[in-house]
Amino acid sequence: MARAEATAAANPEAEFPASGRAVDSATAERQKKFYHDMLLIRRFEEKAGQLYGMGLIGGFCHLYIGQEAVVVGMQATLEPKDQVITTYRDHGHMLAAGMDPSGVMAELTGRSSGYSKGKGGSMHMFSREKNFFGGHGIVGANVPIGTGLAFANRYLRNGAVCITYFGDGAANQGQVFESFNMAALWKLPVVYVIENNQYAMGTAIRRSTAEVELFKRGSADDIPGEPVDGMDVEKVYEAGRKAVQWTREGKGPYVLEMKTYRYRGHSMSDPAKYRTREEVQQMREKHDPIDTFGARLVRNGVMRDDELKAVDREIRQTINHAAEFATDSPEPSPDELYTDVLK
Amino acid sequence: MTQILMPALSPTMEEGKLAKWNVKEGDTVKPGDVLAEIETDKATMEFEAVDAGRVAKILVPEGSEGVKVNTPIAELRQEGEESDAPPARVPATETKSIKQGAGPRPVEMHKPVPVRTPEKAVDRAAALPEEIPSGAEFVTMTVRDALRDALAEEMRRDDTVFLMGEEVAQYQGAYKVSQGLLEEFGDRRVIDTPITEQGFAGLGVGAAFGGLRPIIEFMTFNFAMQAIDQLVNSAAKTLYMSGGQMGCPIVFRGPNGPAARVAAQHSQDYSSWYAHVPGLKVVSPYFAADAKGLLKAAVRDPNPVIFLENEIVYGRSFPVPKLDDFVLPIGKARVIREGSGVTLVAHSISVGLIMDAAEELAKEGIEAELIDLRTLRPLDAETVIRSVKKTNRVVTVEQGWPVCSIGSEIAALVADEAFDYLDAPPSRVTGKDVPMPYAANLEKLALPSIADVVSAAKRVCYR
Ligand SMILES: Cc1ncc(C[n+]2csc(CCOP(=O)(O)OP(=O)(O)O)c2C)c(N)n1
Ligand SMILES: [Mg+2]
Numbered sequence: 001m002a003r004a005e006a007t008a009a010a011n012p013e014a015e016f017p018a019s020g021r022a023v024d025s026a027t028a029e030r031q032k033k034f035y036h037d038m039l040l041i042r043r044f045e046e047k048a049g050q051l052y053g054m055g056l057i058g059g060f061c062h063l064y065i066g067q068e069a070v071v072v073g074m075q076a077t078l079e080p081k082d083q084v085i086t087t088y089r090d091h092g093h094m095l096a097a098g099m100d101p102s103g104v105m106a107e108l109t110g111r112s113s114g115y116s117k118g119k120g121g122s123m124h125m126f127s128r129e130k131n132f133f134g135g136h137g138i139v140g141a142n143v144p145i146g147t148g149l150a151f152a153n154r155y156l157r158n159g160a161v162c163i164t165y166f167g168d169g170a171a172n173q174g175q176v177f178e179s180f181n182m183a184a185l186w187k188l189p190v191v192y193v194i195e196n197n198q199y200a201m202g203t204a205i206r207r208s209t210a211e212v213e214l215f216k217r218g219s220a221d222d223i224p225g226e227p228v229d230g231m232d233v234e235k236v237y238e239a240g241r242k243a244v245q246w247t248r249e250g251k252g253p254y255v256l257e258m259k260t261y262r263y264r265g266h267s268m269s270d271p272a273k274y275r276t277r278e279e280v281q282q283m284r285e286k287h288d289p290i291d292t293f294g295a296r297l298v299r300n301g302v303m304r305d306d307e308l309k310a311v312d313r314e315i316r317q318t319i320n321h322a323a324e325f326a327t328d329s330p331e332p333s334p335d336e337l338y339t340d341v342l343k
Numbered sequence: 344m345t346q347i348l349m350p351a352l353s354p355t356m357e358e359g360k361l362a363k364w365n366v367k368e369g370d371t372v373k374p375g376d377v378l379a380e381i382e383t384d385k386a387t388m389e390f391e392a393v394d395a396g397r398v399a400k401i402l403v404p405e406g407s408e409g410v411k412v413n414t415p416i417a418e419l420r421q422e423g424e425e426s427d428a429p430p431a432r433v434p435a436t437e438t439k440s441i442k443q444g445a446g447p448r449p450v451e452m453h454k455p456v457p458v459r460t461p462e463k464a465v466d467r468a469a470a471l472p473e474e475i476p477s478g479a480e481f482v483t484m485t486v487r488d489a490l491r492d493a494l495a496e497e498m499r500r501d502d503t504v505f506l507m508g509e510e511v512a513q514y515q516g517a518y519k520v521s522q523g524l525l526e527e528f529g530d531r532r533v534i535d536t537p538i539t540e541q542g543f544a545g546l547g548v549g550a551a552f553g554g555l556r557p558i559i560e561f562m563t564f565n566f567a568m569q570a571i572d573q574l575v576n577s578a579a580k581t582l583y584m585s586g587g588q589m590g591c592p593i594v595f596r597g598p599n600g601p602a603a604r605v606a607a608q609h610s611q612d613y614s615s616w617y618a619h620v621p622g623l624k625v626v627s628p629y630f631a632a633d634a635k636g637l638l639k640a641a642v643r644d645p646n647p648v649i650f651l652e653n654e655i656v657y658g659r660s661f662p663v664p665k666l667d668d669f670v671l672p673i674g675k676a677r678v679i680r681e682g683s684g685v686t687l688v689a690h691s692i693s694v695g696l697i698m699d700a701a702e703e704l705a706k707e708g709i710e711a712e713l714i715d716l717r718t719l720r721p722l723d724a725e726t727v728i729r730s731v732k733k734t735n736r737v738v739t740v741e742q743g744w745p746v747c748s749i750g751s752e753i754a755a756l757v758a759d760e761a762f763d764y765l766d767a768p769p770s771r772v773t774g775k776d777v778p779m780p781y782a783a784n785l786e787k788l789a790l791p792s793i794a795d796v797v798s799a800a801k802r803v804c805y806r
Contacts, residue, residue, distance in 0.1 A: 049393060052350075052351065053348060053351055053352075054348060054351070054412075054413055055351045055413060058354060058603065058604030058781075059602075059604030059781065060354065110604075110785075111782070112782075116781075118780070118781060118782035119606075119607075119782060120606060120781055121604070121781030122781075136608070137607075137608035138565070138566065138608055139538050140569070169537070170538065172538055173538060174541055174542060201509070201517070202513065203510065203514070203537075207535060208535070208536070208537040209537065264391075268352055268353065269353030269356075269383075270388070271386040271387060271388050272389060274513065274514065277377070277389075331783065331785075332780075332784070334788060336780070336785060337775060337780060337785050338777060341776075
């Protein structure tokens with residue numbers, strides 16, 4: 001696939017009609033799953049916010065609310081052998097990867113039944129089984145690691161691809177540029193997904209970044225890149241499919257810049273003086289990835305309104321169960337303090 | 344009916360002021376609407392609705408101070424509560440689901456280290472360096488404000504001093520240490536950076552070579568690991584490598600050590616890392632007066648100074664002298680309590696710990712002598728040795744890991760210079776030799792406690 005082609009095909013309306021026209025059953029199934037998975041992440045994060053407010057979750061807790069379409073659309077392009085690695089804003093990535101909401105929530109509350117036995121917390125969770133490689137607290141540090149996973153894939157000729165997520169703020173770290181060069185040099189199977197939610201903590205992208213079109217970041221190394229509407233799960237899916245195919249075919253890395261938005265504060269203690277309430281409200285009302293997609297499904301006759309509501313009810317139950325599990329589970333045993341330091 | 348509880352809005356928040364209600368009884372709200380404004384010691388934050396519903400009752404009026412986290416502040420009736428909501432629908436916000444007994448009790452386990460007040464006579468004397476002239480007046484202020492004042496005073500004094508780091512300007516500092524500085528000094532001298540620690544640390548070194556006096560803030564020292572090459576290979580070594588021509592007058596500062604529940608990658612004490620490096624000075628105060636006087640000294644020092652602060656200590660209040668230009672010498676420890684039973688040595692937040700331990704020990708008839716190191720490099724060996732020669736026993740206390748720690752260094756020093764005076768082997772109380780766990784119970788076990796210090800002190804006293 002040529003680079004020009006990749007950009008042109010980012011318009012998915014040809015394949016996904018905006019309204020009225022019927023979709024085939026495979027597409028309908030995929031779309032229903034998109035809706036379910038995005039809503040699962042939304043409800044999970046709302047609950048995590050509540051538990052934090054009650055003091056049941058401590059430390060940092062970075063919510064993914066607003067960005068759900070990115071990870072849900074991307075995950076649908078992957079095979080089980082493919083890997084995912086991301087930052088501390090990782091709850092959504094874990095749920096999309098199929099990790100158990102109860103196990104994730106129990107890690108947030110620091111209990112023994114959490115994915116890291118309560119020892120990692122919100123920012124540091126992993127699942128070998130689901131090929132989820134964390135959950136990393138140091139901005140930028142997961143990017144060379146994702147590149148290394150891709151290196152291993154090529155070395156082993158296992159056909160797997162690594163999706164490496166990071167933020168607009170992280171995009172400025174030196175090790176990102178170092179990774180791009182190596183990935184391009186050795187044609188590694190990695191897709192770099194920049195989740196450009198416009199802010200790094202309290203810093204709007206324009207105040208930290210000379211060239212704000214982040215999809216161009218790989219151009220010095222001749223890595224193809226494209227901007228994607230990260231509030232539209234189908235557009236994410238379409239762009240992701242092409243990027244994954246490109247890198248799986250051995251053509252080297254690919255950069256996708258997802259234009260997205262976080263509704264909540266950076267972490268829980270965010271005075272939010274760096275943007276207006278109207279800006280947030282505007283995104284919520286006009287571009288919400290779940291509401292707009294739900295409306296589209298109804299318009300296209302894929303799901304009825306009451307079916308959307310039923311999905312919500314079922315998810316709320318799952319999440320309530322996860323919260324109960326996470327608050328009922330015991331803390332790790334004191335012996336765990338000294339385990340897992342070395343093998 | 345759902346109770347809305349006073350939220351915890353930061354890792355260290357215990358209580359806050361309910362500054363303002365943005366809704367009144369009877370209002371309907373939807374997710375994202377601002378319910379109230381809540382003031383913590385760090386900031387005023389807006390508290391948003393998570394669920395849709397109608398505000399049925401406001402339980403805590405606006406203007407209420409010291410509202411404890413988890414106190415019910417209002418009641419919300421959710422729309423369609425009866426129809427599609429079985430009772431279990433919103434358990435997390437209902438008081439009944441705050442599990443007691445079965446699991447740990449979340450509110451207590453969330454509690455940060457209690458705030459010390461300087462009311463007690465011993466504390467007040469302890470908090471004041473002897474370098475303060477007699478007759479000086481004092482104000483009580485937080486360590487955060489003392490540091491801020493030091494920065495502002497040095498920037499007023501010398502135009503070549505500037506502050507650079509992530510979120511230092513518009514956001515007023517991630518931990519609010521640089522509050523108001525952008526307003527006073529403008530964006531030429533208070534500069535927000537991209538998240539590029541190695542880049543701006545190295546840029547700071549270059550600016551120092553070029554005649555400026557940079558103060559480089561790391562949001563926390565955990566992130567200085569991205570930049571440590573510039574601190575060690577460039578800042579520390581260049582004077583030597585240039586045969587004395589160059590020199591690098593720069594301050595690298597920020598919070599060091601564990602905060603609360605932020606887990607392994609954000610909870611490390613780097614004291615001994617930097618104390619290891621020739622060509623650096625390393626300062627790590629506890630009290631507000633020391634923080635102020637030593638930061639001013641660090642800015643004026645012609646060498647690179649690593650200035651290690653502590654997030655939890657930022658909010659503690661101590662007396663600070665009202666003097667026009669209060670500068671303390673780098674490299675001097677301070678005896679903050681005299682005693683003859685055992686010497687306890689600490690720096691930064693662990694000074695608070697040895698003060699508490701000393702009270703416990705006094706109840707058991709052991710009078711501890713307490714030393715606040717204040718500077719880690721050059722280490723004030725003389726003050727430590729003098730004390731050990733008097734008490735014949737020493738316990739070191741720090742949050743860092745035990746291997747090659749500040750305590751290891753002091754133990755070696757004491758063995759070297761006061762061996763014949765020792766009645767017991769030196770003892771080290773440190774953070775446990777593991778990455779910091781997230782779980783509340785394990786985190787507590789990983790950190791040195793009053794009980795650890797008391798038991799080590801008793802052990803060296805053979806009690
Ligand atoms: C090396 C490093 N520097 C600073 C931080 C503190 N920090 C945590 S998240 C963050 C902002 C990152 O923003 P962005 O990359 O845009 O990701 P987002 O939070 O928006 O998802 C900062 C400065 C850190 N964790 N690591
Ligand atoms: Mg961002």
